[in-house]
Amino acid sequence: MDCEFDLGEALIELLPRLRRFALKMARSSDVADDLVQSACERALATPSERGESVPFDAWMFRIIRNLWIDRLRRLKTQGTKVDIEEHIEISGSDGRAETESKLTLQHVSSAIDRLPDEQREVLLLICVEELSYKDAAQVLDVPIGTIMSRLARARLKLAEMTGLASAQGAG
Amino acid sequence: MQRESFDDETLMAYADGETDPSTSLAIEQAMRTDAQLAARVKLFRDTSVMAKQAMDEMLNAKVPASLEASVREAIRRTSANGASKGQPNPQPLREVPPPLIDQAPTTQRTDRDIRSVAQPSWFAKALGVANVGRFAMAASVGAFAIGFLGYLVGSSQTQTSDLAATQRGIAITASAKERGAFATAMSNASSGTSVSLGENEPSSTLEVVATFRDRGDALCREFRVKRPNEATTGVACKSNGEWAVTFAAASPASGSDYAPASSEATLDAYLTSIQAGQPLSLEEEKEALGAAQ
Numbered sequence: 001m002d003c004e005f006d007l008g009e010a011l012i013e014l015l016p017r018l019r020r021f022a023l024k025m026a027r028s029s030d031v032a033d034d035l036v037q038s039a040c041e042r043a044l045a046t047p048s049e050r051g052e053s054v055p056f057d058a059w060m061f062r063i064i065r066n067l068w069i070d071r072l073r074r075l076k077t078q079g080t081k082v083d084i085e086e087h088i089e090i091s092g093s094d095g096r097a098e099t100e101s102k103l104t105l106q107h108v109s110s111a112i113d114r115l116p117d118e119q120r121e122v123l124l125l126i127c128v129e130e131l132s133y134k135d136a137a138q139v140l141d142v143p144i145g146t147i148m149s150r151l152a153r154a155r156l157k158l159a160e161m162t163g164l165a166s167a168q169g170a171g
Numbered sequence: 172m173q174r175e176s177f178d179d180e181t182l183m184a185y186a187d188g189e190t191d192p193s194t195s196l197a198i199e200q201a202m203r204t205d206a207q208l209a210a211r212v213k214l215f216r217d218t219s220v221m222a223k224q225a226m227d228e229m230l231n232a233k234v235p236a237s238l239e240a241s242v243r244e245a246i247r248r249t250s251a252n253g254a255s256k257g258q259p260n261p262q263p264l265r266e267v268p269p270p271l272i273d274q275a276p277t278t279q280r281t282d283r284d285i286r287s288v289a290q291p292s293w294f295a296k297a298l299g300v301a302n303v304g305r306f307a308m309a310a311s312v313g314a315f316a317i318g319f320l321g322y323l324v325g326s327s328q329t330q331t332s333d334l335a336a337t338q339r340g341i342a343i344t345a346s347a348k349e350r351g352a353f354a355t356a357m358s359n360a361s362s363g364t365s366v367s368l369g370e371n372e373p374s375s376t377l378e379v380v381a382t383f384r385d386r387g388d389a390l391c392r393e394f395r396v397k398r399p400n401e402a403t404t405g406v407a408c409k410s411n412g413e414w415a416v417t418f419a420a421a422s423p424a425s426g427s428d429y430a431p432a433s434s435e436a437t438l439d440a441y442l443t444s445i446q447a448g449q450p451l452s453l454e455e456e457k458e459a460l461g462a463a464q
Contacts, residue, residue, distance in 0.1 A: 008246035015239060020229045033238045038436040040242045042443070044249040067439050073450055074381055074393070108225035126187065127219040128226040133189050148180040155183065155218040164217060 007047050010056055011040050017129065021061055024124055025068050027113060035071075039063040054138065058131055062139040065121060111161040119154035122147055127155075177201065177208065179215075186215035343396060343405060343416050344368070353377060357392055357407055357414040358460060361453055368396065375399075382456040386446035390463050391417070393438070404434050406441065409463055417445075 011018075018039065022032035042063050043050075050059045112120060125136040126147075133151075137144045159165035177185075177198060184190045185198045202209040344350040349368045356366045356377050365378040380393040391408040405419035418441045420434040451459060 008243075008250060011242060011246065012239070015234045015242065016230050016232075019234055019238070020226060023229065024226070029235075033235060034436045037238060037241050037245070038439050041245050042440065044245055067443075070439060070442060070447075071435065076450075105225040105228050108221050109228070112222060112225070123222055124226070127222040130223075133184070133187070148184060152179045152183045152215075155215055155222075156179070158218050158222065159214055162221065164221070165214060 005056075007044065011043065011060075014057060014060060017057065018060055018064060021124060021129065022064050022068070024112065024128075025065065025117075025121065031068075031071070035064050035067050038067050042067075055131070055135055057129065058125075058135040058139050061125060061129065061131070065139060108158070108162055111158055114161065115154055115157060119150050119157065122150045123154040123158070126151055179211070182208070182212050183215040186212050187219065343403065343419060349375075354414050357394070357409075358463070362392070362450070362456060363453075381450040382459065383442075383450050384448045384459075386448075390459055391445070391447065393442075404438050406438070406445075 015036065018036045019032060022035040022039075023029060026032045026035060039060060043060060050056065112123065115123065121140065122136060125131045125139055126133065131139065133144050133147050137147050140147070156165065181190065181194065182198065185195055190198065198208075198212070202212060344353045352366065352368050356379060360366055360377075360379045362379050362381050365376045368375045368377050375396065375398045378395045378397070380395060382390065382392050385391050385408060389408045389410060391406055392414075393404070393406050396403045396405070401421055403419050403421040405416055407414040407416045409415075418438070420437045422434050
């Protein structure tokens with residue numbers, strides 16, 4: 001591992017992206033902040049567990065994602081209904097009159113929220129966080145082929161939901 | 172001229188720069204004469220750009236000061252322990268108060284290392300190392316008391332709230348009667364059900380949340396005890412025929428049904444450290460509880 005690498009600094013620098021990822025996964029800001037904090041503590045406790053070929057951001061996304069999956073499973077056994085709509089938060093609202101483009105962005109954002117979990121996470125990792133297919137496969141523990149089919153479905157669905165694909169035939 | 176066909180995934184991979192040079196070249200050639208193909212590639216490119224733009228908006232929102240402060244505090248503690256630069260075994264922080272009365276058989280899992288060899292992935296390894304320090308950190312931020320406790324007996328359910336958490340410990344069961352009710356519920360109640368603990372305090376309830384196995388294959392159950400002024404989230408594992416509480420985090424009762432997020436986080440860290448498996452389904456749970464009788 002790089003001797004110059006300062007885990008603490010790297011974490012602070014990555015915080016906005018970690019929080020964004022957690023927010024879009026959990027769709028609740030309380031839970032998201034909690035996931036991010038737990039993930040940072042875990043990374044600090046076991047820094048050597050990151051494989052050498054694993055990008056730092058991918059490792060952190062993986063920790064957050066697994067914490068979230070654990071929690072989701074527990075919520076499910078508790079029979080707690082996770083109400084997606086109620087938990088969606090619109091971020092970046094700053095009181096300005098909202099421009100059309102901003103509305104569009106929010107429209108896209110809420111379309112992403114409505115994607116099935118397994119499609120949403122792949123889309124976030126690859127299109128938003130710009131991980132390679134290979135790194136995303138490692139984050140999610142699935143073969144690259146699975147990554148590709150989920151990602152393609154996610155994008156076609158997103159195109160459909162946002163009206164981008166209205167004139168498109170099916171392949 | 173022969174016309175190659177490309178499936179959506181290949182076109183998408185091309186749009187993402189993930190195809191090998193020869194495939195890229197073939198697609199580029201095909202796109203020159205096939206407008207539909209080009210439009211398909213554009214669709215994949217556009218969706219990616221659109222998603223990124225929409226999400227980049229979120230980076231403008233400031234990270235909540237409380238979150239940043241907690242993370243900085245965690246970093247500070249870690250580096251104070253000389254573990255910030257990637258030493259393999261960070262020393263546990265020494266913030267966990269020792270158990271007050273540990274009557275249960277030893278509750279630390281002694282089989283911690285049995286299976287760790289068989290964890291191939293870097294992440295599984297990351298999660299495999301139990302480290303008390305993490306829990307201490309989580310606890311110091313959120314839930315006010317935490318420890319690896321056996322049953323704590325006696326009249327700790329006292330009205331005096333000025334007793335320090337470390338003096339009081341976490342009362343899982345306040346009497347022999349409660350202890351009996353607790354053990355019975357652990358052995359019999361299905362996850363998702365609540366039982367009353369003892370008769371004197373009808374408002375004290377035990378809710379069994381989920382059942383799972385730890386990495387040593389011990390049967391464990393997550394539970395919550397709600398009392399008038401305190402809620403405790405905990406885990407008990409079956410050890411030598413007894414349910415031993417291996418983890419508990421208490422927090423002041425908030426009136427809400429849910430444990431505060433902070434004690435959830437602490438619990439997450441704990442479950443990870445014992446490599447808790449997925450919660451059993453109700454059928455599996457029934458079978459496991461039956462077998463454990």
